[in-house]
Amino acid sequence: MTPDFLHTIEVILNGLMAGVMYSLVALGFVLIFKASGIFNYAQGVMALFAALTLVGFQTGQVPFSHLINELFGTQIHHWGPGMNNLIAILLTIVVMIVFAWLVEKLVLQHMVNQEPIILFMATIGLAFFMEGLGDLMWGADIKTLDVGIPSGGSFWWEDVTRTWVSEGYDYYGMYIDLLDVYATGIAVLLVTILTLFSQFTKTGRALRAVADDHQAALTVGISLRTIWVIVWSIAGIVALVAGIMWGSKSGVQFSLSLIALKALPVLILGGFTSIPGAIIGGLIIGVGEKLFEFWIGPLVGGATENWFAYVLALFFLMFRPQGLFGERIIERV
């Protein structure tokens, strides 16, 4: 094989794995939209908030320490050396569940039967509130997140692929980031768990019933409020996974909330109501944008990925407005 061909395969592989990272964010949007029809603008901030909380627990940071110090003239920052990763992750999950309960209690409960746009606006407010709360609780510094996931190029893969090149060419092997490989494994695990949960548990069936028809679900005694808490909790856990993966790449900082921008084209392409759609959409966007940047980018000055992802999504939208896997839109007059 020629190095050019191998480079193309390398770009496709890295595109697929970048797509998985986008899908991790998109999954949270899909879960909430499917169950409640709400486009949750705060999903990116939830990932940030979850990652900030995790690092806070890991490092033994005292929440609201800046505020406490300002009010009482104290100098406290940490309560101890921190805790191990597993306990910190479990505690963060608890925080995200409490957060889901609070969202239902304080926001959604008061907006039952409101137009989707009103609920969307509420999530915009929620996003700004959470960003401020995260800042107040944990500070605005960039935090290093390490949960033990290896990162960096794989030497093994480089050695294996180096032998694939035809004789006479100088080739140094294919690059693959170990963090992306782990992210792919975790995403597969997450989707499997979500699928099994939704297919084979009573709560999962209730979730699907609510997703299919709110009114019908209510008539058979399914509590919409409980379902909302469960869905927001699951979306919070998915946000934590996305926060861990993205935070491990470039530190936990407030720009983490902007990863939501990467999920939007995935949702447009895959459909807002389909978990497989979020995965397939992510993969198509990831590969599409990377190949475009590889082939066309140098001709147009580069930095094509952000806009190309949206162009690709819009192209699909022209033929399937509901997205590749979204529910068919049927309007009866």
Added chain:
Amino acid sequence: MKFMKLLASMVLSMSVAGVAYSDLVIPSLEYRTGPYAPNGIHFADGFTDYFTLLNERDGGIGGVPVRVVSCETAYNTEKGVECYESTKGQGSLVYQPMSTGITYQLIPKATADGIPIHSMGYGRTSAANGKVFSHVFNYPGTYWDAASIIIKHILDVEGGDISGKNIALVYHNSAYGKEPIRTLEKLAEKHGYNLTLIAVDHPGQEQKSQWLQIRRERPDYVLMWGWGVMNQTAIQEAANIRFNMENFIGVWWSSSENDVIPVGQGADGYKAIALHGVGDDFPIYDDIRKYVLDAGKAAGDGTNLGKVLYNRGIMASMLATEAIRTAQKISGTADITPDQMRDGMEALKVDAARLAEIGLPNFAPPVEVTCSNHGGPGLGAIQQWDADTQTWSLITDFIAADREVVDALIAEDSAAFASENNITPRNC
């Protein structure tokens, strides 16, 4: 009775407002929120703490207290312009926009309002030509100086010959990131290196394509014009592809602890250009601790002292202070106006002796500004990150930019600006 109370309170508030106007008003367009907050906080803390020190220790500058008026921009150009509009009426002496985008917007506005702008090491590079840009200053160095200084450092490392070398520029795809391109292209013509331009879109969290390209093309050196999360991601990706960090050099806005600490050991050896010294081993820090931090008057919690961007804030406020002192001397009044401040900035001279007197010996190269040169000396040193000790060290002296190339570009660009805006260059 009620009317009398109202009248009394109005008189009182007017008199208080009158007192407020006798302060030296320095607006601080800062960003403590949003995606760029981690950097903005360090700078804003240093900037504010220096003025607090002067107020607490010396009673202000020339006996007049300094009033820092903070306005949050979140690094957003529209908000920055709003900050300008809402604070300019308070007697603001000088604006430090802390953003190239905001600077570009404020250049015509502030010039029309007669208020000087100091875009220290950012903004429009050709504003260094004081004949055209009467109210804009970008001393002590510009982006074009930085590009030239980095190339001079590479020349030094390579024994004076870089012809045939491959140099890539990874840049933020914005007005800021594109600033050094022309200079690097001119320098490529002069020194014979090959330049590859690699753009990264805002915010720069995903750079896989860019670094796969670097891995394929194997440039000898990579330069970076980044900001915020783009910096950490780029340094992480460089570490991932095992790029030699000694050959990865960032501009002074890609040079903070925030950029390297999240990458851990992988960032060891990363270089960046420095406008000033590193660390807190300067006498002024004793005073900052005594009069500001220990007195509970610090802008932050004190953990940022000595960090690169905190020092940059100190540098910015120190230069503003020295310009105020110069203006007070020239005008013979302590309570100066923005016009007098502009004159002070144009006559600014901070030599090594003065830096030592301030408590910042060898912190920065001497700065001298003239009517025709608003860009200052255009010097920069190279700093390098040690991941073990988590410290930056200056590994070179302050290096001068290639004035032959940079000045010609400044003259060309500022002449074009003057022509487009019907500005007759001043004679000086």
